[in-house]
Structure formats: C-alpha cells, structure tokens
Amino acid sequence: MPLSIQHDALLPGRNYIGRWCDAEEGRRFDVTDPATDRVFASVPDSGAAEARAALEAAHAAFPAWRAVPAKQRAQMLKRWNDLIVAHTEDLGRLISREQGKPLAEGRGEVAYAASYVEWFAEEATRANGDVIPAPVPGRRMFALKEPVGVVAAITPWNFPAAMIARKIAPALAAGCTVVAKPAEDTPLTSLALVKLAEEAGLPAGVLNIVTASRERAAEVVDVWLDDARVRKISFTGSTPVGKHLARRSADTLKKLSLELGGNAPFIVFDDADLDAAADGLMTAKFRNGGQTCVSPNRVFVQDAVHDRFVEKLAARIAALKVGPASDDGSQIGPMINAKAVEKIERHILDAVEGGARLVVGGHRLAALGRNFFEPTLLVDVHATMACSCEETFGPVVPVTRFQTEDEVIAAANGTPFGLASYFYSNDVKRIGRVADALDSGLVGVNEGALAAEAAPFGGVKESGYGREGSVHGLDDYMSLKYVCQGQLR
Secondary structure, three states: OOOOOOOHHHOOOOEEOOOEEOOHHHOEEEEEEOOOOEEEEEEEOOOHHHHHHHHHHHHHHHHHHHHOOHHHHHHHHHHHHHHHHHOHHHHHHHHHHHHOOOHHHHHHHHHHHHHHHHHHHHHHHHOOOEEEOOOOOOOEEEEEEEEOOEEEEEOOOOOOOHHHHHHHHHHHHHOOEEEEEOOOOOOHHHHHHHHHHHHOOOOOOOEEEOOOOOOOHHHHHHHHHHOOOEEEEEEEOOHHHHHHHHHHHHHHOOEEEEEOOOOEEEEEOOOOOHHHHHHHHHHHHHHHHHOOOOOEEEEEEEHHHHHHHHHHHHHHHHOOOEOOOOOOOOOEOOOOOHHHHHHHHHHHHHHHHOOOEEEEOOOEOOOOOOOOEOOEEEEOOOOOOHHHHOOOOOOEEEEEEEOOHHHHHHHHHOOOEEOEEEEEOOOHHHHHHHHHHOOOOEEEEOOOOOOOOOOOEOOEEOOEEOOEOHHHHHHOOEEEEEEEEOOOO
C-alpha cells in the first residue's frame, strides 16, 4: 500500500517566495515514487524569473532579519523544531515516499533534521565576538560577527530533510536570509519543512524556496551565482558540480561551503573485534541503501582475519530484507532511479570481469520493481576496478585484502577524495597513528555512525571545504568585522 500523510497542508505543491506561488505559465514537473516508478505529485518547474523573485525577496528581507535580536531568532527556530518533531510521522512518510528509504529511516531522518534546528537555535545566542587588548592608551578594539547576507542553499536527494535543515538552520540563526533549491527527485519534503517554518512565524522573504526540474535547475542556480547580492553558496552534491559552483562564484567572491563526493575506506585490522567491525560496517554501509556520501566505498581487511570477517559479513548481508518503505520489515529500499541501478550493475560487472568474486547478491530484484537491487558482497577487489575508483552509491561492499599498516594507509589515502574514513582496531597505539594518518575530514574509530549535530561535518581534498554542524557551523554563515575606536582619552 502506498504511504499517505495525515496533514495535507504539508503538501503545498508550490514555491514559497514571500508567499505560496506557482511558476510562470503554470509550468510543473512530476515527482515519482522510486519503489513503484509511479508519479504521485507535481511541483513548479521554476526558471530564472522565479530565482530572481526569490533573491529579491531575500535581499529585501535581510536588513530587518539581521536586526532581529538573536534570542528572538532562536525562539522562532525552536518553534520550527517543535513543529518538525510534532509532524515526525507525516514527514517520515513523505521522505520514504519520494526518496525510497525504509520508513524507520525516514522517521530517523526527521529527528536528525530537527536536531540541527534545535542546535542552531541555541547557537544563535552564542555568536560571541572578542574584545582585543589595545596596544596603546585611549583605544578600544573589537572583533564582531555579522551575518554574511543572502545565502543560496542547494541540496541533494538522498537526505531531503536533513540536508536542507543543516543549511537553513545556521543561516537563519546567524541572521542571514535564504534562497533554496531542493533536488528535483525529492522536493516535497523541503517544501513541507518550509511550510512548518512559515507556521513557526518566520517573516515573509526570510526563507524562500523554488523547485526546478533537472533540465531547468541550472537556470535557477545561475541567477544566484551571477548576482553579487548572494554572498554565500552552500551545496551538497557531486564534485564536478561543486567545482562548477566554485568557478562561477569566483567572479563575485562568494563564500562557499561544499560537501562533495566521497570514496570512504573502511579498514579492519587483525586486532579488531570482528563482530563489532562487521556490525559497524553494516551500519555505515547500508544506511539509505548505501546512498550516502559517507558510506564506505572500499573495505580493507587484514590478511590474518580476512576469511573470518568475510564469513561474518556475508551472513549479515544475506539476512537483509529488501522491500518498499510501506513494508514495515524493509531494511533496504529502492535505489533513487534506474540510472543509479545501472551504475551499480556496471561496477559489479567490471569487478567480476577483473577477477573479483561475487559472494552475496549481485542482481536486480525485478519482482519488486526495476529500482530494487540485492545487497552485494565482492571479494578480491583491487584498486583499478571501477568500484574502487568511483563512488558506487549503492548496497555493494567491495573487500580488498591487505598485509601491513603502511600499505593500507597508502591505499586508503590514494584517492582525490577525503570525506570520511573508518577503521577498527583494539591497539591503542595503532588507533592514534592511523587516526592521524588518514587524510579525511571525518574519522570513525571502532564506530560506523559518525554524524551528529554537535560535530563538524565536512571533507578535505576534492570532498570540499567548510563545515556543517557544531559550533564551527555557524561561523560559515558569518563575517568577522574588526572595529577600532580611538580618541577615548
């Protein structure tokens, strides 16, 4: 049975640009349930006109919003958080319907999104500056934090609630106004969150959202890239798109937060607790069916424990239940679309043709629908295979055997990307060495679940720059102003 929601008001089906409105000439595009491949909703197909209108609204609202005391901004964010939590079931169902993840994960994502709103509501009142000791008498020196201005938030499809909350909450807390474009595959959750922000009392123009099809998305974003009134871009998505945004932002020197692609290693040393490592890998790898930027993409297991670990892992993977989100027992939902499934198949075929061995899975589950794929385990994978070089973004675990610590560190770091890394070991000296040596923004030590609102999230190298979450996340939406006051004596 398809998932339904109780409160129809959470499906506005329109852009929000100071008010709920349609695109010019009534243009719309369809939203499809990846479990059934059936259209179940539509939203405005926006272009340059809507992007400019959203920017005008945000720019006009900025002076008044930045002047609102931080405590009052915090109170509005807390009301927004309370409304998100109160609508957990509907929002969770909406996420699962448009994105495909199991309903338990949909509900969990709502809680995760709300945690960022609550966190930054509290951080809003802590944007403290500094009083600097003056080098001469009669002078006072201050460093003040100010909002950067209008922020453009561009979000991905895999976490439609969490990603937009993680960008919008700190922007609003800092005193910025926002224009946002959600991913074309999953626009409904973002619109529902903006509807709740409106109910929380957010003034018109402070938060604006426009939806656009894949064909027209660049038209929307280009307006924001070219206009100097947009002072910051926050983007989560692919590295090629992130590079494009960085190049286009250079002309107006916008501030950038880019959370881009990953190729995360997961290392199991011979002194690890193998059951804990297998459980941690299952958590890290199969969340959202492997469609996460921090999902382990390369699994390295030390030779002495390789066969035992693979045996434990194979049993766990084979026991996973694949099905639509409407089935309460589902642990893995559909991939987002047929293109994603085709990439998974290409990676598996390339690995097997190159000498890898298929242990579990490896096939579509056509009886469920064309976007469902078996959780898969490959062994004897080497570094030149596509699944080692490219982010698979699916439920495929490729395992590579290694001998020494130095060897695996070199392999783990041998990628242009540096978002997340994981390793399991019970040697306290090794833990210190390896954590220092891994070249990534996030490191999980004997832990498969890294993200938290209190922790800084972001990568190095071609995984981007800037940090979301934590006390550092607010600074990405603020500028530092130095004020020197003289003639005091």
